[in-house]
Amino acid sequence: MAAKPEVLAPAGDRERLDMALAYGADAVYLAGTAFGMRAFAGNFDRDGLKDAVSAAHAKGVRVHVTCNTLARNDEVARLPEYLEYLDAIGVDAVIAAGPDVLDLCKRRAPHVQVHMSTQTGITNYEMARVWHELGASRVILARELSLEEVAQLKAKAPRGLEVECFVHGAMCVSWSGRCLLSNYMTGRDASRGACAQPCRYQYALMEEKRPGEYFPVFEENGETFILNSRDMCMIDHIQELMAAGVDSLKIEGRAKSAYYAAMTTAAYRHAVDAAAENRPLDPVWRAEVDKVSHRHYSTGFWFGQPGQYTDSARYVRDWQVLAVVQACDALGNARLSLRNKFAAGDEIEVVGPDVPAFAMTAPLMRDMDGFELTEPKRPQMEFRMKLPRTVPPLSIVRACRPNS
Numbered sequence: 001m002a003a004k005p006e007v008l009a010p011a012g013d014r015e016r017l018d019m020a021l022a023y024g025a026d027a028v029y030l031a032g033t034a035f036g037m038r039a040f041a042g043n044f045d046r047d048g049l050k051d052a053v054s055a056a057h058a059k060g061v062r063v064h065v066t067c068n069t070l071a072r073n074d075e076v077a078r079l080p081e082y083l084e085y086l087d088a089i090g091v092d093a094v095i096a097a098g099p100d101v102l103d104l105c106k107r108r109a110p111h112v113q114v115h116m117s118t119q120t121g122i123t124n125y126e127m128a129r130v131w132h133e134l135g136a137s138r139v140i141l142a143r144e145l146s147l148e149e150v151a152q153l154k155a156k157a158p159r160g161l162e163v164e165c166f167v168h169g170a171m172c173v174s175w176s177g178r179c180l181l182s183n184y185m186t187g188r189d190a191s192r193g194a195c196a197q198p199c200r201y202q203y204a205l206m207e208e209k210r211p212g213e214y215f216p217v218f219e220e221n222g223e224t225f226i227l228n229s230r231d232m233c234m235i236d237h238i239q240e241l242m243a244a245g246v247d248s249l250k251i252e253g254r255a256k257s258a259y260y261a262a263m264t265t266a267a268y269r270h271a272v273d274a275a276a277e278n279r280p281l282d283p284v285w286r287a288e289v290d291k292v293s294h295r296h297y298s299t300g301f302w303f304g305q306p307g308q309y310t311d312s313a314r315y316v317r318d319w320q321v322l323a324v325v326q327a328c329d330a331l332g333n334a335r336l337s338l339r340n341k342f343a344a345g346d347e348i349e350v351v352g353p354d355v356p357a358f359a360m361t362a363p364l365m366r367d368m369d370g371f372e373l374t375e376p377k378r379p380q381m382e383f384r385m386k387l388p389r390t391v392p393p394l395s396i397v398r399a400c401r402p403n404s
Contacts, residue, residue, distance in 0.1 A: 007268050092112070171300055259398075319398050335384055
């Protein structure tokens with residue numbers, strides 16, 4: 001039986017971290033306020049990093065901190081002290097994009113493992129061997145590799161070198177994220193965490209002698225996205241990933257919502273547990289990846305070149321979070337925090353950590369003073385609602401609202 005891989009979840013801020021921890025992550029990856037590839041995620045200041053490590057370790061969850069931007073001279077001068085701080089607070093691993101961070105980490109943060117980022121473009125076992133000999137304990141492979149290539153790399157890589165692969169989320173149109181479009185078009189440097197994602201814009205053609213006249217590029221259904229149009233989803237292929245020797249299954253999405261972090265983590269947690277026990281994944285959990293905001297799914301490069309996709313590449317957003325459970329007693333009396341408006345009589349769903357989604361009709365609610373409440377309206381307001389069963393904190397109340 002192949003070893004059970006790690007479920008590695010994104011944690012863009014404290015709320016998303018708490019969701020990933022509650023919904024079953026084995027490890028989380030996050031960033032401080034510098035050196036991370038998602039500059040517009042919430043991220044963590046120094047105190048926030050320390051608290052995040054403490055919260056994760058209290059649940060037996062490892063913390064990987066991204067240091068995988070391409071640092072300039074003025075930035076790299078700040079790295080030694082930052083790495084020393086990460087070592088002091090107990091960070092488990094740093095994600096590095098080059099030998100600068102790797103070498104500094106070995107000298108300044110000796111208790112922290114180094115994982116080589118997908119930004120390094122690791123595509124073969126010789127590259128993996130070199131990074132391992134330089135001190136890396138893990139390589140995060142290029143997303144352009146096939147399942148067969150990953151299996152070959154793992155088989156020929158040095159013993160003890162871990163292999164991490166992206167299995168879910170957005171795919172960059174450029175080779176393993178080395179994109180120049182964003183910098184050229186918007187002045188936002190993708191290699192330093194500020195990608196504007198121009199590969200997801202809609203484009204038209206303009207003929208040089210007719211300035212100002214824009215001609216849409218038609219394929220099917222009246223639209224075409226000529227660059228990046230689909231997200232990756234490998235939830236139906238966990239046993240194949242395990243057989244290939246993948247040690248860590250990485251979910252993309254530090255800039256995505258807390259709801260996304262919760263549901264994708266839960267889905268892959270249950271998928272990995274089911275695969276390890278050689279049983280099918282419960283369809284209730286399989287459905288969760290379709291209930292988060294996503295573009296139409298594909299298996300990326302895992303089974304060969306993905307080819308061209310000409311249907312709509314707009315995001316599918318059919319479910320909206322209504323409230324998050326703060327506490328709930330044994331009788332189902334819950335205290336919740338509002339996220340979006342709903343009213344008594346609405347058809348809703350509740351899903352939670354190890355609680356499969358169940359449907360119910362929203363009952364009359366009460367405010368925190370005990371007065372009857374038909375429709376809570378103020379964002380983040382706390383209120384009380386009776387549920388048909390007890391659920392853990394951070395359970396989610398949602399409703400199907402297409403195009404929400």
